[in-house]
Amino acid sequence: MTSGPGDVLQLIRRAEANTRRDIQQLTGLSRMTVAQRVDALMDAGLVIEDAGAGGATGGRRPDRLSFHVDRSVLAVATVDTAHSRTALTDLSGRIIASDAVDVAISEGPERVLDALAASMRRLVDEASSGRPLVGTGISVPGPIDPSTRRPSQPPIMPGWDAYPIAEHLAEVIPVPTFVENDADAMAFGEQSTHFPGSNAVCLIKVSTGIGAGLVINGSVYHGIDGGAGDIGHIRLAGETAICQCGSRGCLAAVASGRAVAVKLDELGIPAGSGRDVGRLLQAGNVDALSLTHEAGRRIGEVMATVVSMINPGVLVVSGDLASNELLGGLRETLYPRSLPRATRNLDIRLGELGEQAGPIGMARIVTDALYSADAINHRLAA
């Protein structure tokens, strides 16, 4: 078995090993080799040792090893149709500072990315306390091609198809950059924070559009072409509403925040986006509540198929429309349309992290990529 320093770091990062003795037991490496690995990780500033803080096993407490999460910082951005956010985090995904960037995705990639980069640099200047920025991450509301990491025919991102997001950002902020689908980043944020023990977590984001993310065995599942979870454009029988993607009768054309906003407008209640609908829900607007409940019912019809296919342990409902009304509607159609086995142990719930799910998940995706076993073995062998 080969257990390089990168493999040892993974054990420490996942808290599977907290002491040198744990590492010896888990890897089968000799005490001497473990010491060399830990020394290399400490010399590189990746691991810190807290004297006498390890688990008590009688006698002297061993020194506790942990990933040095506040040695460096990450800057992440979560792009949405009208409102984007940036955040500065430590390597555990803890948010140090954040900022709102009101730039519409329809303004195109150059303007949006330049506005986000300016905000990220400001956060680094103001809140990094001199710690080095080692990576950036950006999530966008569209499918990402797994091989190029560029948007792949995103239905609601005009001008972004195949755009080199990472290259553009890295030109302005020269550190490694990672690009992810927004629902995937949110799913990873919720799963890694609240359901690390669940092997299958699904998150559905209902904001201006609709998307879903899947975390299987602790990793985001993208599908062969990055299309996994892109359920907003499944066409519903008997529906004819025109969708932003150009088709008719898509789930997003019927049950998204945009669809609810259009129906509210028709009732004389001004609403332009999913966020506006979210505000009306919080204010207890009766029409917004009943339309969101109905949207939940339509989403539940589609999610019954998803749940029957994946049999997840947790289904997290997130986004601007996430509310008890949406959840109630979803349950009304999902349960009767699924076999009891598919839902027997299914926990359907609202997201715990709210709008922090995206930044936290994105930061952890960047950390996982920068500090993977392979990356560290390669770096420390050089």
Ligand SMILES: [Zn+2]
């Ligand atoms: Zn569509």
